[in-house]
Amino acid sequence: MATFLFLLILVGLFTYSQNTQTAAQETINRRSLDNVTSNIAEFIIKNPGIPANWELLGDINSVTQFGLAQKDRVLDDQKVVAFVNYANTDYTTIKSRLNIPAYEFYVTLEGGASLSAGQPAPLTRPVSVVQRLVTINGVETIFTLTIYES
Known part of the structure; x- marks a missing residue:
């Protein structure tokens, strides 16, 4: 009987340990995804990109990094249109x-005009979403970036 109880407790502890490790890894993965999303959103809305023009x-291969800003949180409408076009074609x-x-x-950009680029997330995937208030041509617009695992 004592051996049975010992084995039962041992199995319970092992199962608990596995579940705790899985939950911890999921938390780490989620935080990593949230950090990636936030960092990319901040770069895009605060920087003009590289090169700045x-x-x-007219050549996506000449772009090192995409940024949409004229200045911090003020987006350049030409950059926005070019980004949307590139994202939907390449x-x-x-x-x-x-x-x-x-x-x-x-x-997505929602305000004076609604634009979207990229691939909408399937409902079955964990996603990370960041929203920022930006201005395009003097109109307050909500910039939303969603990133999810492939």
């Missing part, structure tokens, strides 16, 4: 320039 070049390259090869993304 990338939207005028999604893989945009992902590469955003440095998120293991993730998918979806961007």
Whole structure:
């Protein structure tokens, strides 16, 4: 009887340990995804990109990093249109320039006009969503970035 109780307790502790490790790893993965999403959103809305005039070049391969800003949280409408066009025609390259090869993304801008780019997240995937208030042509707009695992 004592051996049975000992084994039962041992199995219970092992199961508890496994569940705790799984939950801890899920928390770490979630925080990592949230950090990636926040960092990318902040870069996009605060920086013009590299090169700064990338939207005028007409060649996605000349873009090192995408940024949409004229200045902090004031977006350049030409950059926004170019980004949306590139994201809807060359999604893989945009992902590469955003440095998120293991993730998918979806961007929406809602305000004066509604625009979207990328791949909407399926309902079955864990997602990380960041929203920021920006201005485009003097109109307050909500910038939403959603990132999720491929």
